[in-house]
Amino acid sequence: MAKNKFEAGTSLALAGPEGLLIVQSGDIAHAGRNGNVADVVLLDGTVLKSYDSFDDLKKTLLKTGAFLQVQRSMIANIHNIKAVSPLTGGDYLLIFPETVPQIELNAAYADAVKSRFAVKTLEHVEPFDRPTYWLMKEGVRYYSKLIYMMTREELLKNFADSAGNPVISLLIANFLYQFAINIRNGSASPLEGGNVRSLWYMIKPSISRLGALEGSDHYKTLSEVLARLVTHKIVTYKEYGLGEEENWVIGKKNPHIILLAEKRSHFRFIKGFNEQYGVTVLAAGGIPGMITMEFFTDALKKALPQSHLKEIPVITMTDYDPAGDLIVSTFLDDLKTYNIPKTKFIRLVSPVNFSAEEVEAYKYALVGDNEATPTMVRKWLKKTGGINGKAFGLETDALMITPARVRELFLKATAAYLIFFPVYISNFI
Amino acid sequence: MQKKIRPADPDLLYNALIKFVSPLKPVPCQAVDSIVFVRPEEIAYITAVPGSLDVVDITNAHWKRFDSVTAMAEKFKPDTMFFKANRGEIINLRQVRALFATATGVREVSFKSLPAGVRVSIADSSYAEFKKVMGISDKADAALDKKPRGSKKNGKK
Numbered sequence: 001m002a003k004n005k006f007e008a009g010t011s012l013a014l015a016g017p018e019g020l021l022i023v024q025s026g027d028i029a030h031a032g033r034n035g036n037v038a039d040v041v042l043l044d045g046t047v048l049k050s051y052d053s054f055d056d057l058k059k060t061l062l063k064t065g066a067f068l069q070v071q072r073s074m075i076a077n078i079h080n081i082k083a084v085s086p087l088t089g090g091d092y093l094l095i096f097p098e099t100v101p102q103i104e105l106n107a108a109y110a111d112a113v114k115s116r117f118a119v120k121t122l123e124h125v126e127p128f129d130r131p132t133y134w135l136m137k138e139g140v141r142y143y144s145k146l147i148y149m150m151t152r153e154e155l156l157k158n159f160a161d162s163a164g165n166p167v168i169s170l171l172i173a174n175f176l177y178q179f180a181i182n183i184r185n186g187s188a189s190p191l192e193g194g195n196v197r198s199l200w201y202m203i204k205p206s207i208s209r210l211g212a213l214e215g216s217d218h219y220k221t222l223s224e225v226l227a228r229l230v231t232h233k234i235v236t237y238k239e240y241g242l243g244e245e246e247n248w249v250i251g252k253k254n255p256h257i258i259l260l261a262e263k264r265s266h267f268r269f270i271k272g273f274n275e276q277y278g279v280t281v282l283a284a285g286g287i288p289g290m291i292t293m294e295f296f297t298d299a300l301k302k303a304l305p306q307s308h309l310k311e312i313p314v315i316t317m318t319d320y321d322p323a324g325d326l327i328v329s330t331f332l333d334d335l336k337t338y339n340i341p342k343t344k345f346i347r348l349v350s351p352v353n354f355s356a357e358e359v360e361a362y363k364y365a366l367v368g369d370n371e372a373t374p375t376m377v378r379k380w381l382k383k384t385g386g387i388n389g390k391a392f393g394l395e396t397d398a399l400m401i402t403p404a405r406v407r408e409l410f411l412k413a414t415a416a417y418l419i420f421f422p423v424y425i426s427n428f429i
Numbered sequence: 430m431q432k433k434i435r436p437a438d439p440d441l442l443y444n445a446l447i448k449f450v451s452p453l454k455p456v457p458c459q460a461v462d463s464i465v466f467v468r469p470e471e472i473a474y475i476t477a478v479p480g481s482l483d484v485v486d487i488t489n490a491h492w493k494r495f496d497s498v499t500a501m502a503e504k505f506k507p508d509t510m511f512f513k514a515n516r517g518e519i520i521n522l523r524q525v526r527a528l529f530a531t532a533t534g535v536r537e538v539s540f541k542s543l544p545a546g547v548r549v550s551i552a553d554s555s556y557a558e559f560k561k562v563m564g565i566s567d568k569a570d571a572a573l574d575k576k577p578r579g580s581k582k583n584g585k586k
Binding site for chain 2: 081082083084085086093095117118119122123124125127128129132135136140141142177
């Protein structure tokens with residue numbers, strides 16, 4: 001049992017406060033050079049000095065097989081390492097039982113530690129999951145104290161950059177995650193009926209303590225961080241108890257057909273399609289918010305028979321311009337995020353659905369448009385051809401002038417997908 | 430100075446011995462900002478939760494892994510004291526304290542250092558092997574207050 005012999009360790013004589021102490025190597029957490037001798041840290045946190053030089057001590061301890069070099073002048077007992085936390089620059093923090101000070105593992109010695117733990121990386125476990133990866137990317141850590149109860153000093157200690165400046169996005173990400181975890185484990189209650197502002201009001205005093213309320217719109221920062229955490233499936237709006245203004249209806253007979261309107265003012269109009277054909281409708285009001293997408297897709301998936309997940313036609317009533325295009329692509333991406341991957345995009349507002357005379361009358365120049373940068377316009381023009389190759393767009397309202405045409409185009413686009421067809425439609429077409 | 434004499438704690442000695450002879454390396458588990466190494470002898474059981482596995486240690490702390498139960502069972506194969514109790518759970522037989530039979534006839538085990546309410550069921554298909562490795566005789570098994578599934582309390586009239 002060579003292994004046992006190795007791990008059983010050895011005895012060492014160290015200088016205690018009352019004299020020579022005999023210590024088992026298994027009780028040592030780590031040891032480092034201190035002048036001509038070594039400081040030896042025991043598992044109970046006691047620090048003893050060696051009689052021998054650090055190099056002699058190192059030689060003895062490395063022979064036991066339980067110790068590894070972790071820095072140029074420091075060795076650690078691998079069996080007493082509880083956790084490893086990545087730092088910047090390829091270094092790691094070695095975490096021992098609570099009584100023992102943490103020490104750094106220098107990147108140069110990381111391979112030996114990996115080998116002893118039989119892991120390929122010390123960054124994360126393998127196999128790994130994406131939400132945990134994103135948590136790490138966001139810099140989210142575990143804090144036992146409630147973040148919104150932290151003092152200014154504590155906030156600065158935990159959420160500042162190397163120059164000591166507070167990083168508000170880091171503070172917000174950690175607050176949002178901690179709050180979600182506390183709701184999950186029952187130590188906090190969801191904000192029933194609240195909205196994103198309710199979360200903002202919880203953390204606003206902490207940001208105020210840091211003197212960072214002025215200058216930037218940190219409510220916007222919170223909304224963006226929250227949307228990111230939701231996109232990466234780390235938290236959900238629902239678990240915070242947040243509500244949303246429902247500008248969508250799931251179809252009863254044809255839930256798999258989505259009619260997407262860009263403008264909120266068109267909601268009443270598209271709702272008529274929901275009532276008549278049982279399709280799903282959503283008035284995005286610009287780029288649909290993640291909170292809307294979470295509630296919408298949640299309800300949609302419940303209504304959707306699995307067989308229809310193969311292809312979901314998304315009929316769009318969005319402007320024929322770069323912003324309209326962005327709304328559609330974001331909507332389709334968000335559907336993917338929420339596991340509705342196979343979609344087919346059918347645009348209703350397109351020059352092909354107007355006469356040449358109408359196009360001339362309704363078109364507007366995209367140059368100088370506030371909603372799109374020149375680069376966006378250029379890309380859009382390359383993708384769609386604009387109007388006769390020129391940077392012109394069409395508003396959805398140009399189509400809405402004749403609602404009968406919208407209906408006609410809608411029925412044409414959905415003919416292959418509509419499961420329930422009202423009897424009188426055949427006459428209509 | 431005299432060497433400090435330690436009291437001989439049998440549990441401590443047993444755990445130390447297990448630590449030395451266990452063929453398994455510490456299990457890396459994911460915490461929010463670190464990898465936590467959980468010693469096999471400190472694991473009570475491993476249970477499947479949505480999207481991941483929870484490695485539950487003897488202090489009832491839950492640590493995350495992202496393997497399947499089958500893959501995890503494969504990793505623990507060299508140590509026969511890790512036992513796949515049912516489709517979603519692996520138990521450390523060294524940590525088992527008691528065996529129960531519920532009113533519906535399900536066999537469940539509790540653990541030495543965990544609250545009594547923390548139990549893991551042993552699937553019917555695994556029970557014969559469990560009985561064998563734990564040395565439970567037929568007589569001891571019969572003594573369990575076990576009511577077969579579907580039996581009626583007042584069946585005899």
